[in-house]
Amino acid sequence: MNVAVDNPALEIHDLTISYNRRPVLWDVDLTIPEGAIVGVIGPNGAGKTTLIKAVMGLVPAGSGYVQIYGRPLDEVRERISYVPQRESVDWDFPASARDVVLMGRYGKLGLFRRPRRADRDKADECLHRVGIEHLGDRQISQLSGGQQQRVFLARALAQDADFYIMDEPFTGVDAATEAAIVEILRGMRARGRTILAVHHDLQSALDYFDWVVLLNMRLVASGPADKVFTAELLQKTYGGKLTLLSKVGNLLQKEEFPTRET
Amino acid sequence: MNDFWIILIGVLVAATCGLLGSYLILRRMAMVGDAIAHAVLPGIVIAFMISESRDSIPMLLGAAAVGLLTTFLIETLHRRGMLQIDASIGLTYTSLFALGVILASAFAGDVDLDLDCILYGEIALAPLYTLDIGGVDMGPRAVWIVGGALILVLSFIFLGYKELYITTFDPAYAAIIGVSVSLWHYLLMGAVSLTTVAAFESVGAILVVAFLIAPPAAAYLLTDNFKHMLLLTVLLGSLAVVGGYYLAAWLDASIAGAMALCMGLVFCAAFGLYRRRLHIASKSLTDQQLAARG
Ligand SMILES: Nc1ncnc2c1ncn2[C@@H]1O[C@H](COP(=O)(O)OP(=O)(O)OP(=O)(O)O)[C@@H](O)[C@H]1O
Numbered sequence: 001m002n003v004a005v006d007n008p009a010l011e012i013h014d015l016t017i018s019y020n021r022r023p024v025l026w027d028v029d030l031t032i033p034e035g036a037i038v039g040v041i042g043p044n045g046a047g048k049t050t051l052i053k054a055v056m057g058l059v060p061a062g063s064g065y066v067q068i069y070g071r072p073l074d075e076v077r078e079r080i081s082y083v084p085q086r087e088s089v090d091w092d093f094p095a096s097a098r099d100v101v102l103m104g105r106y107g108k109l110g111l112f113r114r115p116r117r118a119d120r121d122k123a124d125e126c127l128h129r130v131g132i133e134h135l136g137d138r139q140i141s142q143l144s145g146g147q148q149q150r151v152f153l154a155r156a157l158a159q160d161a162d163f164y165i166m167d168e169p170f171t172g173v174d175a176a177t178e179a180a181i182v183e184i185l186r187g188m189r190a191r192g193r194t195i196l197a198v199h200h201d202l203q204s205a206l207d208y209f210d211w212v213v214l215l216n217m218r219l220v221a222s223g224p225a226d227k228v229f230t231a232e233l234l235q236k237t238y239g240g241k242l243t244l245l246s247k248v249g250n251l252l253q254k255e256e257f258p259t260r261e262t
Numbered sequence: 263m264n265d266f267w268i269i270l271i272g273v274l275v276a277a278t279c280g281l282l283g284s285y286l287i288l289r290r291m292a293m294v295g296d297a298i299a300h301a302v303l304p305g306i307v308i309a310f311m312i313s314e315s316r317d318s319i320p321m322l323l324g325a326a327a328v329g330l331l332t333t334f335l336i337e338t339l340h341r342r343g344m345l346q347i348d349a350s351i352g353l354t355y356t357s358l359f360a361l362g363v364i365l366a367s368a369f370a371g372d373v374d375l376d377l378d379c380i381l382y383g384e385i386a387l388a389p390l391y392t393l394d395i396g397g398v399d400m401g402p403r404a405v406w407i408v409g410g411a412l413i414l415v416l417s418f419i420f421l422g423y424k425e426l427y428i429t430t431f432d433p434a435y436a437a438i439i440g441v442s443v444s445l446w447h448y449l450l451m452g453a454v455s456l457t458t459v460a461a462f463e464s465v466g467a468i469l470v471v472a473f474l475i476a477p478p479a480a481a482y483l484l485t486d487n488f489k490h491m492l493l494l495t496v497l498l499g500s501l502a503v504v505g506g507y508y509l510a511a512w513l514d515a516s517i518a519g520a521m522a523l524c525m526g527l528v529f530c531a532a533f534g535l536y537r538r539r540l541h542i543a544s545k546s547l548t549d550q551q552l553a554a555r556g
């Protein structure tokens with residue numbers, strides 16, 4: 001299933017990506033609506049991280065193209081933000097939480113200009129929005145994993161972008177932080193922002209996402225979450241991994257799917 | 263007066279190298295600094311052979327070019343050649359260094375270039391080579407050269423502060439927001455190459471490495487704030503220079519060597535302080551836990 005939308009926030013057209021001539025993503029073709037929280041779901045090694053890196057232009061496309069708001073990436077860079085996986089940076093770096101959040105303002109400042117009062121205020125406001133305003137001066141290695149994830153989120157918020165890309169924002173955070181992050185994402189959606197997040201937990205996926213992209217080297221499905229979340233499509237995505245599949249089966253039965261539109 | 267000049271040159275070298283070294287340490291690229299410091303040797307020798315003088319401008323340019331070439335080779339072997347980064351560094355700089363040694367020894371008879379001087383420097387003699395403009399003595403040449411490098415590095419860091427900071431901390435994010443990671447990488451490496459050449463006459467190519475790495479490594483242990491780290495690096499480096507100078511005078515030993523030794527001592531002291539701080543922090547934590555329990 002591949003549901004197409006008009007005026008998509010993101011359009012991926014016939015995208016193939018290879019590492020060292022070995023393709024890891026084949027012919028991915030999809031559109032994503034504006035103002036949605038979108039989950040990218042698939043097994044380990046399915047190419048989820050590769051897909052979002054390609055969207056951000058961090059890995060070159062073998063063929064095909066990506067457009068965001070109908071434009072090539074370079075024309076809309078200002079409108080795009082990224083929340084990397086927490087392990088992707090060195091947390092022993094000499095920086096405070098506020099320093100990291102301030103980086104969200106660098107793109108708008110441009111070359112040679114230093115952050116000003118307004119930028120600092122914006123950083124503090126974003127720290128407040130993610131609920132760690134009291135930790136602004138704390139060195140980043142002295143934050144818990146969940147707090148570090150919030151710092152990254154605050155940095156993305158400080159950028160005031162329209163399209164947010166997140167790699168596993170819920171990995172390694174506790175239930176309270178997860179709920180807080182989901183709340184923030186919903187607030188962003190209410191303001192018309194689009195969020196594309198890689199996600200692993202099938203149980204919560206239905207609850208969090210409006211739109212789901214199922215991926216396993218090829219596109220398995222892209223469409224509204226409740227339409228895509230079928231045993232058949234999940235089986236196709238996770239094919240062969242039986243224990244997991246039976247779990248998913250249980251899950252679908254237990255929730256008497258699809259009863260979500262209440 | 264000589265004392266003053268030697269210490270001034272040392273402080274200028276320590277400040278220039280330390281500032282750049284701070285970035286190298288945080289980028290986990292201390293070895294690349296080491297590699298460049300060695301690999302510029304053929305650049306120095308070739309520039310020397312072509313210009314047939316110790317005139318510094320061609321040398322600076324030649325060595326900066328070789329420094330960038332080193333950086334490029336390391337990157338290419340690592341990315342394209344699938345070589346581990348440490349193997350790629352080791353392969354690149356030993357080859358270039360060997361080339362430099364061969365050139366220097368083969369042509370040493372023809373030109374007045376002393377390998378020992380390149381490798382270990384002659385800071386004691388540096389005040390003797392003065393800069394002469396229209397018959398006016400402008401003071402030691404090394405002060406002008408290293409001072410110029412320091413001004414260049416200071417303006418580089420001042421103007422590119424944000425970009426250097428963000429490409430060091432989170433290159434992927436920097437790329438997303440439109441900061442060119444490779445541009446800043448090569449600018450930084452270019453600055454390291456220039457600095458190495460500017461400094462080699464006084465402290466020697468090998469000891470430049472001590473100046474690049476020890477002070478920032480010590481400063482890194484003492485603070486969590488990057489701007490403080492830059493300041494502390496300069497302070498600690500200068501301290502080691504002054505200490506090293508008097509140690510050398512006392513022992514009648516190599517000045518640059520004594521300075522490098524003092525860098526090592528400064529690092530040990532910083533490490534001691536760091537352990538102490540850790541100890542106090544963990545102690546106050548357990549105190550808190552005890553208090554919370556009781
Ligand atoms: N830099 C790289 N060089 C070569 N191959 C890579 C590289 N990065 C990823 N791959 C390969 O590409 C495939 C997809 O990797 P990717 O990281 O996109 O998967 P993923 O879906 O994000 O997995 P996970 O759930 O484990 O994060 C994997 O087979 C991986 O081995």
Ligand SMILES: [Mg+2]
Nearest residue numbers: 048049050198
């Ligand atoms: Mg991944």
